[in-house]
Amino acid sequence: MKQTPETNTPLLRVEELVTAFSTETGQVRAVDGVSFEVAAGRTLGIVGESGCGKTVTALSIIQLLPYPNASILGGRILFEDLDLASAEIEELQRIRGNRIGMIFQEPMTALNPVHQIGRQIMEPLRLHQDLSEKEALSITLNMLNKVGIPSPEIILSEYPHQLSGGMRQRVMIAMALICNPSLVIADEPTTALDVTIQAQILELLQDMQNQSQTSFIMITHDLGVIAETCDDVVVMYAGRVAEQGTVEQVFNAPRHPYTQGLLSSIPRLHTPRKTQLKTIEGMVPALQDMPPGCRFNNRCSHTIDQCRTHYPNLDGQVGEHRTACHRWQEVTPS
Amino acid sequence: MNTPLLEVNDLKVYFPVKGGILMRAKNYNKAVDGVSIHVNAGETLGLVGESGCGKSTLGKAIVRLLKPTEGQIIFDGNDISTLSASELKPIRRDIQMIFQDPGESLNSRLTVGALIGEPFEIHNLDSPESRRRKVLELLDQVGLPANAIDRYPFEFSGGQRQRIGIARAIALEPKLIICDEPVSALDVSIQSQILNLMLNLQQKMQLSYLFVAHDLAVVKHVSDRIAIMYLGHIMEIGDADEIYRDAKHPYTRALIAAIPEPDPSRRGRTKDVLQGDVPSPIDPPTGCVFHTRCAHARPQCVAEQPSLRETASSELTSHKVACHFDL
Numbered sequence A: 001m002k003q004t005p006e007t008n009t010p011l012l013r014v015e016e017l018v019t020a021f022s023t024e025t026g027q028v029r030a031v032d033g034v035s036f037e038v039a040a041g042r043t044l045g046i047v048g049e050s051g052c053g054k055t056v057t058a059l060s061i062i063q064l065l066p067y068p069n070a071s072i073l074g075g076r077i078l079f080e081d082l083d084l085a086s087a088e089i090e091e092l093q094r095i096r097g098n099r100i101g102m103i104f105q106e107p108m109t110a111l112n113p114v115h116q117i118g119r120q121i122m123e124p125l126r127l128h129q130d131l132s133e134k135e136a137l138s139i140t141l142n143m144l145n146k147v148g149i150p151s152p153e154i155i156l157s158e159y160p161h162q163l164s165g166g167m168r169q170r171v172m173i174a175m176a177l178i179c180n181p182s183l184v185i186a187d188e189p190t191t192a193l194d195v196t197i198q199a200q201i202l203e204l205l206q207d208m209q210n211q212s213q214t215s216f217i218m219i220t221h222d223l224g225v226i227a228e229t230c231d232d233v234v235v236m237y238a239g240r241v242a243e244q245g246t247v248e249q250v251f252n253a254p255r256h257p258y259t260q261g262l263l264s265s266i267p268r269l270h271t272p273r274k275t276q277l278k279t280i281e282g283m284v285p286a287l288q289d290m291p292p293g294c295r296f297n298n299r300c301s302h303t304i305d306q307c308r309t310h311y312p313n314l315d316g317q318v319g320e321h322r323t324a325c326h327r328w329q330e331v332t333p334s
Numbered sequence B: 001m002n003t004p005l006l007e008v009n010d011l012k013v014y015f016p017v018k019g020g021i022l023m024r025a026k027n028y029n030k031a032v033d034g035v036s037i038h039v040n041a042g043e044t045l046g047l048v049g050e051s052g053c054g055k056s057t058l059g060k061a062i063v064r065l066l067k068p069t070e071g072q073i074i075f076d077g078n079d080i081s082t083l084s085a086s087e088l089k090p091i092r093r094d095i096q097m098i099f100q101d102p103g104e105s106l107n108s109r110l111t112v113g114a115l116i117g118e119p120f121e122i123h124n125l126d127s128p129e130s131r132r133r134k135v136l137e138l139l140d141q142v143g144l145p146a147n148a149i150d151r152y153p154f155e156f157s158g159g160q161r162q163r164i165g166i167a168r169a170i171a172l173e174p175k176l177i178i179c180d181e182p183v184s185a186l187d188v189s190i191q192s193q194i195l196n197l198m199l200n201l202q203q204k205m206q207l208s209y210l211f212v213a214h215d216l217a218v219v220k221h222v223s224d225r226i227a228i229m230y231l232g233h234i235m236e237i238g239d240a241d242e243i244y245r246d247a248k249h250p251y252t253r254a255l256i257a258a259i260p261e262p263d264p265s266r267r268g269r270t271k272d273v274l275q276g277d278v279p280s281p282i283d284p285p286t287g288c289v290f291h292t293r294c295a296h297a298r299p300q301c302v303a304e305q306p307s308l309r310e311t312a313s314s315e316l317t318s319h320k321v322a323c324h325f326d327l
Helices: A056-061 A089-095 A116-127 A133-146 A165-177 A194-213 A223-228 A247-251 A257-265 A305-309 B055-062 B087-094 B112-122 B129-142 B144-151 B158-170 B190-205 B216-222 B242-244 B250-258 B299-303
Strands: A012-023 A026-038 A043-047 A070-079 A100-103 A182-185 A217-221 A230-239 A240-246 B004-021 B024-039 B044-048 B070-075 B095-098 B176-180 B206-214 B225-230 B233-239 B320-322
Touching: A012 A056, A026 A043, A026 A056, A026 A070, A026 A230, A026 A240, A043 A056, A043 A223, A056 A070, A056 A182, A056 A217, A089 A240, A100 A165, A116 A133, A116 A165, A116 A217, A133 B095, A133 B190, A165 A182, A165 A194, A194 A223, A194 B250, A217 A223, A217 B024, A223 A247, A230 A247, A230 A257, A240 A247, A240 A257, A240 B233, A257 B190, B004 B055, B024 B044, B024 B055, B024 B206, B024 B233, B044 B055, B044 B216, B055 B206, B087 B095, B095 B158, B129 B158, B158 B190, B190 B216, B206 B216, B216 B225, B216 B242, B225 B242, B225 B250, B233 B242, B233 B250
Parallel strands: A043 A217, A043 A230, A100 A182, A182 A217, B044 B206, B044 B225, B095 B176, B176 B206
Antiparallel strands: A012 A026, A012 A070, A230 A240, B004 B024, B004 B070, B225 B233, B233 B320
16 A cells, blocks of 8 residues: 555545535535545545445536536535635646546546547647647557557547447546646446456556556445455545545544445455345435435434434544444444 | 256357357357256345356346347246247236346336336236325335325435335236346445345245356355356256355365455455456356466366266255366
C-alpha cells in the first residue's frame, strides 16, 4: 500500500455536502451531510446500495447533477484551492475532463455513437491544451496503447458500436486519463462487464494509477471490487456516511451494524453451501420517508430509543476509522 | 441409480442470422451447441457463464419458451422437446420459471392477487374463493403481507417483486423451477433474503432448481452441482464443492480467480487474468471453443473439439471436463 504523509493537505475535501432533488412532494435530500477526503495518489471507494447517494455524491463533485431538479444546498467541495460547490461554470469547465476525469458505468451510453473513437478521445486534449493536431494524435495513440487496445491506429476511426464492452470501457479510461488529471471518478466502471473482463479492467485501472499517481474515487455496490482496488472506503446508507476508514479497518473490523450486515450477507466461495445467509431485514426507507434519528434504525437489531430520536454523528477525527452509530462499541465483537 | 427428473441430451438451439436481399438464413448463432445435463429430483444444478454463453437460452429451451433445433429434453420420463403448445400445457404445471427482472416480467396492470392467482385460472383449478385463500397462503409463504393481494407491482420494491415472481412460480407446486438470474438485479442485503427464501422453499416443497447466473459465488452457495458454460458448450460439470476446490478446466479456474472477494488480505494475490474477449457464437473458434483465450492451448485444441469426459480424480461423484489435457 502507498504511504501518504499525514501533513499533506488532501487533494479533495468534501465537507458536509447536501444535495437535494425537487420532487412533486417537496425537496428530498439524496445526499445529506457527507464529508470525506481523498489524499493524493490514493483510491477512495464509495460503497452502498441503490439509492444511498453514492452516484449523486460523485455527480455533485463535478457538478453534473441533472438540471434543474437537483442542486447543492450546502457544504463545500475543496479541490486544488477551489470550492467546486460555488465555482463559476467557466472554472468548472476548466477542471472537468482536465483536472478531474470521469469514467461511467455504461460506456455504450457515455460515448457518443456518431463520433469516431479518435475524435472523442482527443476532445479533452483539444479543449484544455494548446496542441497541434499532430501532437494530440500522438498523445492519443500513446494512451490507447497504454490502456491495452490492440492496433490503436485502426480503432481511432471506428465507432463505439464496433467495439466490445471491455474495449469501450478501455476507451473511456483513455478519455478520462488523457489530460493527466489529478483525480479520476469512476462510477461503477465494471458493473456492466463480465467477470473475466471486469478483472482485466480492474487490473488496467490499477496499472494506470501506479504509473500516474492519480487519485481515484471508485463508486460501486460491489464490496469485492472495493476490497481489491481501494485504499480507503466510505460506506454510505440512505444519503449519509455510515462508516469510513481504510479498507483494512472497515473490512477486517466493521463497526457499523449496516457494514457488518452487508459483509456477512454476501455468499462467498468458501462458506458452506446451502446454509442460511445472514440478512439485513426490511429495506432502505424512501428518501421522502426517512425515520427520525438514525436512518438505519428500522433495520438494525441493536436499536434503542436514542437511535430513534438522535442521528448519530461520525465519531473520531478525519483520517481515523469513523462510525456513525451510538452503540458501535457495544455491538462490535472484539 | 434413480432416473433424473430432467435429462437434456445433446441439445442444440440455433438462431438464424438473416442477410442478403432475400433475407435467407446466411448463418447460425449457435447459442446452445450440443449440451447434455441432468437435474435430479430435489437438487439444484447451477449453470454459470458469461454473457452470450447460452445459459439463458438453454433455460428457456427447457421450459420450451424456445424450440430446440436438435436434441432431447426428457422431463419426468417424457421427451418434451417437440411437443406442441397444447401438449405442453399440462407439463407447464410442473416446470416453472423465475425471471431476472420482476419489474418487467410482471404485468403492471394486474393486482398481485390476480398475478399470483393466474396460474390457477389458466389451469382451471379451484373456485375463485379457494383461489383467494391459496393466494393468501402463497403471500405468507414468500414473506409478503396479506394486504399485498389488492396492490399493484409498482408499489413494491425490487426484492418484494421478486417474491411475487417466486409466489407465481411455486403456486402450482411444480417439480422443477428454472431460475434465470433471480438475484442479479437486487442489492446485496436483499439478495441474501431472496436466496434464503429459495433455499427454504426448496426444502419444504422438494423443488428442483436449475439456477442460471453469472455470479459463481452465488451459484456455489445454492447449488449441489455446477455446470460451467462457454460459447454454447458445457466446459465442466460436477459437485459444487469439488468444482470450487479442484477445478479442472482452465476457464473455470479463470472464472474463480476473477471474482473480486471482499477480503483485503487477498489483494496481493497473483491472478491469471484471462485475456481477450469472448468470440462470437456465430463464428465460434474451431476445435475447443476456449482455445483463443486459453494459456494452455496446443495444436490439438485448435483442431479437435474435446468431449466432456469423466476426470480421473472423481470416484464418488461425477466430475466431467471438456479439455484434452489433465492440467
